[in-house]
Amino acid sequence: MTMPYVKNTKEILEKASKERYAIGAFNFNNMEFLQAILEAAEEEKAPVIVATSEGAIKYIGKGDIETGAKLAVEMVRTYAEKLSVPVALHLDHGRDFKVIMAAIKAGYSSVMIDASHLPFEENLRETKRIVEIAHAVGISVEAELGKLKGIEDNVVEKESVLVDPEEAKVFVKETEVDFLAPAIGTSHGAFKFKGEAQLDFERLKKVKEYTQIPLVLHGASMVPQDIVKLANEYGAELSGAKGVPEDMLKKAIELGINKINTDTDLRITFVAYLRKVLSEDKSQIDPRKIFKPVFEQVKEIVKERIRIFGSSGKA
């Protein structure tokens, strides 16, 4: 039987890769988001990955990386113990060696080394170095090839550079990385496409053929238009927000995506319902009473995503 807190993320992703479904990797920055994600996964009987960015670790630790990583592990383990579904904790977009080491030491299930902004050879070298360290303590590693447009940890990538499948083949063989995020046209945040949504599925298909490992889709939020509308009605300014359509996510899963990173959908839902609750109950000052209905909605959006990803009932 799998323990709810997964030591190595690879275990649950390889099963997903064999059976062609995807596991949601949801970002959190505090206890309430984590609770909402875990409750959703438990109710859907789905394996789940919870992720902290470097920024999240710094936020949780009030600037202290070791404290942030340790608290993230403690929180996730403590909640996961009470659950029946496997829960993995992942470092999202690790760029700073110190943060990656802090996550490994604290007991994360996997780390991402995102050296995709560096030239191919350097990305390969850097990834290989992290793989050697992480594998020595039995945890897995994600790397990225190609660049995502948009904001990545305060670095604005103006142009998206899509993955080269031939490079992916060499990269995976040389680095022995466990899962790979190929850039196929998505971007982070709430404004993903100016015109029609477009992803390079041919490229994705080739990367899967050439690498045969679990693949990761970043920037995969759907940015639901009803929630954007609700947020705007209550004073937000999010017009033009656009995400990845459901049929495209499903096609990406068919072609070999097994981990789907989602943050923006949770953020938008939080902001929309927080605005609604505050404006409808103007005398409420108890944060618990404000947060309860807001995080019920965050939980619902996570459940919807898990169903779309095909991981419901897979725990």
Ligand SMILES: O=C(CO)COP(=O)(O)O
């Ligand atoms: O890729 C992500 C985290 O790594 C999140 O993507 P979104 O901004 O589309 O939610």
Ligand SMILES: O=C[C@H](O)COP(=O)(O)O
């Ligand atoms: O990939 C980016 C995630 O949405 C995390 O973003 P963050 O660096 O603002 O925490």
Ligand SMILES: [Zn+2]
């Ligand atoms: Zn990146």
Ligand SMILES: [Zn+2]
């Ligand atoms: Zn990402």
